[in-house]
Amino acid sequence: MKIVIGAAAGNIGSRIAKKVGSENHSVILLGNKLNALKNLKIHNSSSYEVDMSNAEQVVAHTKGADAFFWLVPPVLGVSSLKEWYDRIIAAGVAAIKENKISRVVAISSLGAGASDNLGTVTYVGNLEKAFKEVASNVVFLRPGYFMENFLLQKNDILENGYFSFPYAADHDIPFVSADDIGDLAAEYLMDAHWAGQWTRNVMGPSNITLKKAAEIFSKELQQEIVYKQITYDDIKNQFAQFGANDTVQKELIDLYNALGDPNGAYATPRTLEAHTPTSLVDFIRNKFI
Template identity: 85%
Template sequence: MKIAIGAAAGNVGSRIAKKVASAGHSVILLGNKLDALKNLNIPNSSSHEVDMSNMEQVVAHTKGADALFWLVPPALGVTSLKAWYNDIIAAGVAAIKENNIPRVVAISSLGAGASDNLGTVTYVGTMERAFKEVASNVVFLRPGYFMENFLLQKNDILEKGYFSFPYATDHDIPFISADDIGDIATEYLIDKHWAGQWTRNIMGPRNINLKEAADIFSEELQQEVVYKQVTYGDIKNQFADFGANDIVQKELVDLYRALGDPNGAYATPRTHDAHTPTTLADVIRNKFISK
């Protein structure tokens, strides 16, 4: 099989690329930096520098694909996240339709499209609806909060002994590793025997609150790590410091509010197939301590 992978140099995409290649399939690697794709050293692969929001480029480089992995990579320097998502969704739709790609796996989110004003949680709902119009066989993986996002606060955790979110200390979150997301996506991509349009929640081993997360960091790092609650205004200012404009700042605050709602996306009930094995302790040992 030939499998096309969008954002192939990212945490999830690179995991999929390695797994797919190791299973003996050929891989089309798509991403915005050719060097990063080539540095993955994936056997039996072709690398293409592609703007994933560019319909013509995406269609051209997914010809002949037996399956497509698609997600919207994070971006702060865009005019709006809604426009960014819409462009990448449209490019994916065009590739699926024009190249008659038989199977598609896409990364969505818990609570996808539940209502307006949820930031990117709303926008991935738009993706689900759009892909269903053109893909007969499509799986939308709906993960919780990526454990690897803690790496964005690695210096604060290791040097200052804290991490921060705008959530109550007892707000429990379905933390999930990008590795598990990649592994599940790979299973669908290399399996020719499933059919239809599916959604699957994937939520890590169990929900944990932020006090529990701090305790896990403290134990694994052998130093005190505490949780520091900040305001949504603080979050907005952080993204402003990273170069996001006012529109993107609001969209990201909307996302954080959605994820912090005790009756919102992260209140999704667990089912058996939502379980994934990698724990936060595993991620700390493998990605904080060993690197």
């Protein structure tokens, strides 16, 4: 089976590539840095540096694909996230339509399409709508909050004893590992027997609060780790320092508001199929210790 993986050097894409490559499929790796793709050393793979927002390039490198994985890579230095998502979505749509790709797996989000003011959660809802129009067989994985976000604060956690988000300390969050998302995506990509258009929530083993997360970090690292709630102004300043313009800052604040709403996306009821195995304890032991 020929399987094309977009953003293959990322947390999810690289996990998929390793899983798919280990099963002797023909693997096509797409991303914006050729060296990062080649450094994955995936068996039976070909790597191509592409602009994922360029429909012509994406179409060219997905010819003959039996299965196709797609997501919108995170960026800050664009005029707007809406425009960025629209371009990535359009490139994916063109590839699926022109190359008649049999099966598609795409990353969405809990709460996708629920409202027009949820930042990127709204935009992945647009991805779902667009892909449904061209893909007969498509699975949208809707994950909760990535545990990998803690890695962005690894130095503060290990050296300064705290981590911070703009959410209330008692906000219940479905933390999920990118490894589990990648494993699930790989299963769908390698399975030629499913059909139809599906959404599947991916929510980790259980919801936990940030207060509880701090307790888990403290126990596993054997040092006191505390949670510090920061303001949305703090968040805006951080993103401004990383080059995000006013539009992108607002879109990200809309996202944080959506994810921090106690009655919002993360209030999604759990079902059996939403469960994934990696706990926060597992994640800390694998990535911090």
